[in-house]
Amino acid sequence: MPLLEATSVKKLFGGVVALSSGSLTCEAGRITGLLGTNGSGKSTISKIITGVYAKDGGTILYEGREIAYKNPNEARMDGISMVFQNLSLIPDLTVWQNIALGNEEKKGLFLNNASAVRQAEEIIGELLPGLDVNRRVCELNPGEQQITEIAKAISVKPKLLIFDEPTAALEQEEVKSLFAYMRKLAKEGVAMIFTSHRLWEVLEICDDIVVFRNGENVGAMDFSRDGRDPEAIVRMITGETEGIHTAKEYHDIPDEPALTVQGLTYGKYLQDISFRLRKGEVLGIGGLAGQGQNELMLALAGSYPEVSGSVEIGGKRVRLNRPSNAVRSGVLLVPGDRQKEGLFARNSIYYNMIYPKLGLKKQPFFTPEKQYRAEAEEICRALSVRAKDIDVDIDTLSGGNQQKIVVGKWLPFDIKVLLLADPAKGVDVGAKRDLYEFIMNLVREKDMSVILYASDSDELISYCDRLLIMYEGQVVSQLTGPEITEDNIVARSMRVE
Amino acid sequence: MNDKKLIKRLASRAETSTVLILVVMIAIIACLQNNFFTVRTMLSYINSFTPLILLAMGQAVVIIAGGLDMSCGTTMALLLCIMTRIMDPERPVTGLYALVAGLAAAAVIGAVNGFAVGYLRLPAVIATYATSYIWLGIALFVTPTPGGKVVDWFRGFYDLKNIPSLAGIGQFVPSALLWVLLACAIWWVVRRTKTGRYIYAVGSHNDNAYDSGINTAKIQTAAYLLNALFCFFVAVYYAGQNGAGNANLGDSLTLQAVASAVVGGVAMSGGKGSVFMAIAGALIMSLVGRIIYFANIPNAYQTFVSGIIIIAAIATSSVYSFQQRRAQLKGGVRNG
CATH class of the missing domain: 3.40.50.300 (P-loop containing nucleotide triphosphate hydrolases)
Structure with missing residues (x-):
């Protein structure tokens, strides 16, 4: 049984269709790539699964039961964690405070800060060794902030982890250590959804992909069965759009x-x-x-x-x-x-x-x-x-x-x-x-x-x-x-x- | 090398400029007033500055949580009126009733402000400005003209020497200092709980805090409740000092409390600053008046000069945030 099964999910924003019929399946230990151009609906379906948006139709089954979370934290507590593209961090709190946010442990009356720092250091140590967890998030560079966001999502030990463009702000080296960590999580049986505009990343880390266009699925590919063909993926993303443009006439333009x-x-x-x-x-x-x-x-x-x-x-x-x-x-x-x-x-x-x-x-x-x-x-x-x-x-x-x-x-x-x-x-x-x-x-x-x-x-x-x-x-x-x-x-x- | 590092670290902290201003002001006033460093002078300063210090601390909590309280002065006045109205000098036990009633009223006031700002999501400035009229209206109803009475032991809240059995301690410990220490202790505890952490989170980025599972409305209400508690302290203190209530007592204190918090480095945008630094802010605001008095500035210019000093103090404390913004652009921090 798949961990998560979304079938013909639909979402409208003020009459505009963002997602007409999106389907997605995730299995434990697999990394599924989610591809599509801007506005194809891939972010929308992730946000519906984690409760940022409410769906207007379709069904989402998680561990065999129907889910409809009211906010991302509900999903997080239920084992579905999302790494947001526009980060969900608090700028004035420190890295470890952000990682523990909403999930703090108590020791008597007070917060158990020592254990929160330790846990944060453990995760950060694997993702980005050298990042001081006592620094405030607003002082970090975008890459470090992204790593903190990822650490926050991972800290609750989710069963399903959704990455929405996690690598856009990262350097090569940081991407590599993120991928290493993702593989480790996959071995532990965590299911993951991975969105990226960088094709080589998708080819490297994903086990299979789903492609969205204009709010619906237009294709899927299992890398172990179909091979990794970037040309075919680009064709799937863009679709057969030739012939519908108004033909542009090119004139010579004087060099003024x-x-x-x-x-x-x-x-x-x-x-x-x-x-x-x-x-x-x-x-x-x-x-x-x-x-x-x-x-x-x-x-x-x-x-x-x-x-x-x-x-x-x-x-x-x-x-x-x-x-x-x-x-x-x-x-x-x-x-x-x-x-x-x-x-x-x-x-x-x-x-x-x-x-x-x-x-x-x-x-x-x-x-x-x-x-x-x-x-x-x-x-x-x-x-x-x-x-x-x-x-x-x-x-x-x-x-x-x-x-x-x-x-x-x-x-x-x-x-x-x-x-x-x-x-x-x-x-x-x-x-x-x-x-x-x-x-x-x-x-x-x-x-x-x-x-x-x-x-x-x-x-x-x-x-x-x-x-x-x-x-x-x-x-x-x-x-x-x-x-x-x-x-x-x-x-x-x-x-x- | 090490000195340079230390200076750099100090300069990068928002508190440094505030403390610097305070030190300079104390130096100036110590020069102007020859008997500044005497127990007597210190005591009179502590006694007269305490109400603003407490209100500034409460205001700082609310501002850090992303709100503002334009009603703290009238809140205090209302609590004062209620308590002095209840007390009957003939029956000492009425003092106890007054305390309970005052505390209950403070809880209601904090809850109403918190409900308006947190749950109804009204703009804090306008919502609390409106409620300030409600509190003032009730206060005028309770005590139409300044009056009311307090029981004798209540005077100890202003000065322990007023109670014979505690006079010995009162020789050394001013009540005013105890109130400030109590407020500090309360915040010190709250700061180490979830509520304290969340107050900063909510003020810093309300939406992200909500998405992280924080009940933002509840946290803002908690901040207003804490603020109301500090207003209650001031009311008890004034009751002990004046032995009477006055509905119009708090008017001028509200904006002074806001200014004190800002001078103390609390950012109006929320999430930044320290409640303890609001004490320094309140001291600066209070000392402005004293400096002008001792500097023999003609009466006609006093208000004008105090305005300039306050602007200068705020400008100095915002140099830090300006620099930080520039640094963020260079480093390319997106969410600022």
């Missing part, structure tokens, strides 16, 4: 620099990034999620004062240490999280459109309402925003229309470089196409340039002239014109070549 970036560095998020953007070019930024793409966009928009490196716009050096500098130079951002970064949700369309102007240009003492209103109405028409009038509040609009406002508010400006950070996230297909068509028209007419980061590679394939792949804060490879294909993107992103 619009933006030159040299050695852009921001903490560990961006490391020595250099590239040139030509006038009229659409430059894509791809790669796995969270490799510094968003940070690159925000850095170019002037959101990080601490950023170093040199940036030239149209041959003139610009200091991008505050957003107003970027906007004055014509570098304008359409942020990924429009609710948080791009809009004033409780204000009207009209107000949202004029805020950038009020904030920057030399303004007449009294705002020329008539002129601005006419302008705003004009933009709404051009972008075919579906709204009663320009005085309705932003939060009454649909996601697609909201995103049009975020783009629209920049139109009266002299746009040199438009930064698009995943502009179509949560926007439906029709609105997505409208939006991109409009922007591509602008590129042709106004001779402006675009830097586009999209988590969906279809969008990159359909609209980019050139594509930079980012990995751990660096640009690791470049695809030009017809080279930009799904297979190439996935292969370069996961660094399998």
Whole structure:
């Protein structure tokens, strides 16, 4: 009997299907790899098993009984422990305090700290010898934090251990000792689920894999029976998606620099990034999620004062240490999280459109309402925003229309470089196409340039002239014109070549 | 080599700057006031600083747990009014009733604040600001004009010399010091239990604490209860000192207690700092007034100057957290 058997599990987030029919089986002593692109539902099913989310359908059997935990701690006490990708640690407590958290032993009235320290040292000793368990978590580097998170999950001696991207923050050496420990746990009969974007890791540590795409299982592979074929796995992950993109026509772009970036560095998020953007070019930024793409966009928009490196716009050096500098130079951002970064949700369309102007240009003492209103109405028409009038509040609009406002508010400006950070996230297909068509028209007419980061590679394939792949804060490879294909993107992103 | 290491370690601790400020202030006042290092002066200082010290400690507990108590002053005043109203100098046993009633009222007040912030998840500033009016309203109902009485033995809570049989001890041990020691002992014990650990966890990262199986609402309520207990101590102390209740007594103390905790290095964002350092914060806040008095600053400027000193103290204690944030960016710590 398998330890855990999840059958056609379903999950909706506000009407959007995150998981339509996910199935998964775990057996004692086996390490099962869980693969799929961003948003394929692999994280969702892990979180449902451990009680972070409640499922909307399907069954999960654990040791033969149906389970539905209310929170991760309930699952932990029942023997299912999860290593979270966005860590579940308390920054102001020490390593050993975190490892014992929620599971403290008592000695009389007081906590038994000596035994907690001893247990923590024991586990840390095997995973990362040399890490002082008395240090506070907020002082650790991401790798050490990840190890602490893993130690916390292991400390309760689980029967099923779920790893959600445990290696993203780890160095090679740390990954090796983690794998050694995982093998030891497997020998002791612990079942494990392992998620990673790094294919070689999956090939090395897993006994079998399950592949998710668009919220459902699309394949499985038992390594001992089917062998380890990375090409076949990549095909399973990406699926047969050829032929559905709008074909992109590649024009010759004259070598006139619009933006030159040299050695852009921001903490560990961006490391020595250099590239040139030509006038009229659409430059894509791809790669796995969270490799510094968003940070690159925000850095170019002037959101990080601490950023170093040199940036030239149209041959003139610009200091991008505050957003107003970027906007004055014509570098304008359409942020990924429009609710948080791009809009004033409780204000009207009209107000949202004029805020950038009020904030920057030399303004007449009294705002020329008539002129601005006419302008705003004009933009709404051009972008075919579906709204009663320009005085309705932003939060009454649909996601697609909201995103049009975020783009629209920049139109009266002299746009040199438009930064698009995943502009179509949560926007439906029709609105997505409208939006991109409009922007591509602008590129042709106004001779402006675009830097586009999209988590969906279809969008990159359909609209980019050139594509930079980012990995751990660096640009690791470049695809030009017809080279930009799904297979190439996935292969370069996961660094399998 | 070793000295350098020691300095570096001291500089990396949040407490260092607070202690430094306190030492400097004591030095200044010792210069200004020639009879500073006398038993008499010390005693009068301890007696007048104790209420703020206790309230600052309570406030520190709540802030560390991720909350704030804008009602601690009126809480204290209400408890004072209830107790002085109950007591009848003719019948010494009523003092006992007053203590029990005061403690029960403190428990209710702590529970209400904790319920509003922990369970109903109302913003702590607004919720406790609102409850502060409730406590004040009840206090005005109980004691419309300053008044009330205390039994004789209650005076011992302010000064042991007031009780003939304990006068001998009172010569050497001020009651005020005992109250502070009691509060310290209570926190010392709590700090070593699950509740104490969880207070830090909840304040540091509420969601992750919840996911780790901590009942965050219960922990926040516990923090407010502890705070109410310290308010109760102050109320008993004032009852012994003044022999009467006054509904408006606590108003100015609330924000001073918050400021004391912050000057003592307790971060408003929660999870960071030490309850004991709030004592140092309260001493700094209290000494500001004394320094200005002895420095012969004209009356008209006193308030202005004390504001500047407090800002300077807070700025100094936040240099540490600013440096730490920078270090985290360099080291690339994600969750800060």
